[in-house]
Amino acid sequence: MPRTLPAPPPRIARLPRDKHARPVPWFVAIFDGVPDFRVVGTGKLDDAIRFRCCWLCGEPLGANAAFVIGPMCAINRVSPEPPSHRDCADYAARACPFLTTPGMRRRDTGLPETAVEPDGTMIRRNPGVALVWTSRTWRLQPHHRLWTVGDPIETRWYAQGRPATRAEVLASINSGLPLLRAEAEQDRRPAAALAELEAQHVRALELVPG
Template structure:
């Protein structure tokens, strides 16, 4: 679906637009020609880089990660399917409508064969936790209460969001509702990376339990 045909939520509609017609998310950094960060609206937006104060403001002021406005009682995380298993996200939550919009129009999320652009990537730190750099092919909108998720410190000094118990999950493939078969295929492809970090019988059993727990929140149609 062309981006112009997807209605913009109120918060997204106030964001600046890049040369392609995509709204620039609030979290994105703006950089000059030397990759130095400049005030929003100056230079060029870099969707792959988080602005220097964005994580702090999102977490301390309860700002929507996508539009920057204060969040409501219900929030949503935009994630890959593996986050339904480990229930963690490196990104703070957004308004439900903003998260849903991002899952439907983000170029990386809506083009399953797209790869992350690493060329000319400005210097920066990788997010905490285990990052899967593959394109998962499906996008998950994990809706929960604002008081249901928690911050967790990681061993490397970063923070992750424990995304809590969902009140609803929405799954998308190429901007449209995903089938159970599409989600199952994405999980099967991503599991080997998680399994690399599993040690011993107890951890294998725990991973199996987490996979079973996640299955309750997958699309309801039967797998092919």
Template sequence: MSTLGYLGLATVATGCVAWTMTAVAKRYDAHFSAPANDVSGSDGGAAAARLPHGVSMTSIALRQGLPEIPVRMRALPLDSRGYPIPYFVARIDGKPDFRVADTEKFATCIYYKRCWICGTQLGQYKAFVIGPTSAVSRTSGEPPCHVECAKFAAQVCPFIVNPRASRRDSGMPVNKQAPAGTMFEHNPGVALVWVTRDSMAVSVRNGVIFRMGEPEQTFWYREGRLANRDEVRAALETGLPALYDLAHDEGEAAVLELDTAVARATRYFPPYSTGAAIAMPN
């Protein structure tokens, strides 16, 4: 056989191997839970960690005690306290105001599927930072994030980490369209990172909320650390009276529906040892 013949066979063999590996990867991805989709990308990776005004993040005093910053967040500027300034934060008179979410960026995150925290393109997995009762309603008042960006926020955000902080003092924006009893109205002391492949933006009377699909992973945090089952249960119980008041106003059918939703939410509680709860197929 000629040299060209051998090269042709080698090319065909390489193509077959590549096709087989791609097919196997797709089958694996379809049957196993979500990975942490925070790998470096062409938009916002470590090599692009330059701030808008040409200042490197490494030249600014990063707040001590923070966990490792996800790769995509390393391009974000820092505030005077040493915290990364999330993508959604609006600027008032040229200064970031953590209490105000930029409406244009809100729309950008929805229509262009960008991360609410780092501002780069989302993958197939979406992570929501929510309160315990949002695990019951399966709704969020804020757009989804990358998994690692969401986990970082759940461990670092002053409003989430410090249950005694008011939302105004902590610098967190208030979404008036968020469901009653969720983290967006009060701090239950526990935050949940809900990882799913499916979500949908839904128009409501005064804005938009997000319906979350079935979770593939859930990460529960309290005061910057992983929460245990008893802490999650106690936090959920603080928000249930408000939900049941609304359900009773709507009638017996609404109460029964809420009972079912609460029971379904408890399936995703962490085990008694702290860690991530991985949703297993039925």
């Protein structure tokens, strides 16, 4: 049975719809009138940075902003995507098919030649858990299209479109942590990189729901 989507917030409700009546996020590329949810539209990333607008609805951000990230990003506090309004991010975490379906994989076949990978090292897995990280501070990293997120004023964990349990969050963290450790081991100073990663891991565990 198809899952019933939550009601979109007003800014998301104003977006155009695809053939399935799903809201099409502002950043999505349109090809021959058809949205491809896997591809970022030309110029959208630059516009989000220049005009400080929401990645999901395209309207101006306020004082706070939210990032939809996975548990590994909660450890290193880095997001490959620009910030959004909190209610827009919350809707994405509860409604996006990829984020709400743990068994779903990324489809790379048939991607247009203009499609590019995000900066940073992408972990190509479905973490099964999504985190809406809301903060008053964030910054674009120099020389990269990656965002460093500041201390959170709120964190909301989701699994399958509902609030995630502590066990689900911990399982997702534990399954992804070896990937970060393997990356740290390739650092020029692996011992220091691993020690920093462990400190980040301990800090992230403080945000796991009780």
